[in-house]
Amino acid sequence: MKLLLMLLTGAVLLVSSLSVTSVSLWHSALNLFPFFSSPQTEKPEWCKPLPRPEYKSLQRVLPDDPWFEVYKVAPGVFAIYEPLQAEEVISYLIVGTKQAVVFDTGMGISDIHKVTTKLTSRPVVVLNSHTHDDHVGGNWQFPFIFGMDTDFTRKNAKGSREDAQAEIAPDQICGELPKGFNPKTYATKAWRISHFIHDGFTVNLGGRKLEVLSTPGHTPDSIALLDRANGLLFTGDTYYPAPIWLFRPETDLDAYLNSVKRLAALTPELKLVLGAHNIPVAEPSVLPRLVTAIQAVRSGKVPPQKSEGGKTLYTIDGITFLLKTGAAGAN
Numbered sequence: 001m002k003l004l005l006m007l008l009t010g011a012v013l014l015v016s017s018l019s020v021t022s023v024s025l026w027h028s029a030l031n032l033f034p035f036f037s038s039p040q041t042e043k044p045e046w047c048k049p050l051p052r053p054e055y056k057s058l059q060r061v062l063p064d065d066p067w068f069e070v071y072k073v074a075p076g077v078f079a080i081y082e083p084l085q086a087e088e089v090i091s092y093l094i095v096g097t098k099q100a101v102v103f104d105t106g107m108g109i110s111d112i113h114k115v116t117t118k119l120t121s122r123p124v125v126v127l128n129s130h131t132h133d134d135h136v137g138g139n140w141q142f143p144f145i146f147g148m149d150t151d152f153t154r155k156n157a158k159g160s161r162e163d164a165q166a167e168i169a170p171d172q173i174c175g176e177l178p179k180g181f182n183p184k185t186y187a188t189k190a191w192r193i194s195h196f197i198h199d200g201f202t203v204n205l206g207g208r209k210l211e212v213l214s215t216p217g218h219t220p221d222s223i224a225l226l227d228r229a230n231g232l233l234f235t236g237d238t239y240y241p242a243p244i245w246l247f248r249p250e251t252d253l254d255a256y257l258n259s260v261k262r263l264a265a266l267t268p269e270l271k272l273v274l275g276a277h278n279i280p281v282a283e284p285s286v287l288p289r290l291v292t293a294i295q296a297v298r299s300g301k302v303p304p305q306k307s308e309g310g311k312t313l314y315t316i317d318g319i320t321f322l323l324k325t326g327a328a329g330a331n
Contacts, residue, residue, distance in 0.1 A: 046086055047174030054279045055081075062118055067110035067178045070119070071280065074232060074272060076208065078119050079280035082106055086172040088242075088278045089134050092234055094227070096205020099123045103225055103234050104276060107167060108137020108188055110178045125194075125203070127212070129236025129276055130219040131156035133163045139191035146201075147193035148214070148221040152250060154193070161187035215263065217256025218246065224263060231271030235263065239290055240275030241282055247311045247324040257294055264288045286319075293319040300329025 058071040061078070069081045076095040080102075082088065091104040093116050100122045105112050116124050126145040128135055131153050139145055139157075147153045164187045168177070177183065199214035211226040218237045225234040237245065238259055246256060270284035296302050297314045305313040312325045 043174055044086070044171045047084075050083055050174065052279060054281075058280070062115065065110075065115065066176070068106075068112070068115055070115060073274065073280050074230065077232065077274075079274070080106065080112060080115055081280065082109070084173060084175040084177075085109065085134075085167065086174070087134050087167070090240075090274075090276050090278070090280050091135075091138075092274060092280075093119050093124075094205065094208070094210065094225075094234075095120045095122060096208040097122075098204075098206030099125065100205060101125055101127050101203055101210060101225075102142070103127050104129050104135040104236070105138030105142070107134055108140075108164070109168070109181060109186070111141070112138035113141035127197075127203070127210075127223070127225065128153075128221075129224070129234070129238075130222040132219065132237070133160045133188040134167060135236070135276065136191065137164070137188050140189040142191075144194045145191055146195050146197045146203075148223060149196040149198055150221040152220040157191055157193055159188045159190040164188045213262065215259035217252055217259045218244075219248075219250050220252070220255075222259070226266065228269065231269060232274060233263065233266060233270050233272070233284070234274045234276075236276045238263065239273065239282070239286065240277040240279075241286075242278040243313060243320040243322045245322050247322055247327070251324075253294075253298060253323075253327060257291070257298070260287070260290050260294060264291045289317050290319055293317055294321065297321055297323070297328050302328070304328070 058073060060071050062070045067084060069083055071079045073079045078093040080091040080093060085107055089106050091102060091106045091112065094101045094103060100120050102116055102124050105126060124142060126139055126142045168183050168186055197212055199212060201212040203210045208227060211228060213224040213226055215222045215224045215238045222236055222238055224236060224238060246253060264287040267284045267287050273282040273284055273286060274280055275282060293316045296316055302314045302316045305315055307325050310325050311322050314321050314323065314328060
């Protein structure tokens, strides 16, 4: 005990004699030892510009939820946004007269099932734009889940801990985590696929039909949802207005290009494009630009902006891609 007191006293004296620069280094060192660390007070850089100005034009509902922000973006369509986590995931509740679809279930950090029950009393089925952990976190809460018939989907339905833990590092969170949430046990829970689906599958919600469009590239099981009658296209991670991740091992750039060409061909029919991160609505004219942009990057015509950790950032015409370093200009 005397030795411990001596060590602690020495540490206090040491800190009192450090320069301002050294104190900063000392705090960095303390972060390596959680029994000395203090709560983070500085906001991460990514969240300082929030809230995004585009949300001012949208109708917000359920304003009292501490984790989700919910916006009505079209008749019977609600964007369920998670602004306090770095990926700013957006899930969608799409409501018909007989049932509803929740297109993705977010991080699983808070209770998205509770949110959907406040928005509709109709039965809800889950469809995932793809099965990365930030889009399936709440799947386990729902009894009916339609999944693409791929090995990638089956594997991810088993849940994940390592990827989930990375999502709640201090630099990934902007604000307070929900009460009752335990970061130490956080994982994407396993979920059960009720019915396997394929390209062309149609969900009839009553007064509204959703067509499943297979859009592999970002992942093998990526899909878009087309509400043809209302001119709405839900693109998942194939398009969203932030750096589009195309660097993971499961990414197929050839398949991605074919998928965005397929979506771009729908442009004349569309009124809104609804992506899965950052901002929920975009003009359909972005889709042909997306095709041109990824073609230019892949052909080596776009200079890299930044490379780090085996990933390289490219931007052209307001569209940004994050590719595995060396992937651009390979064809």
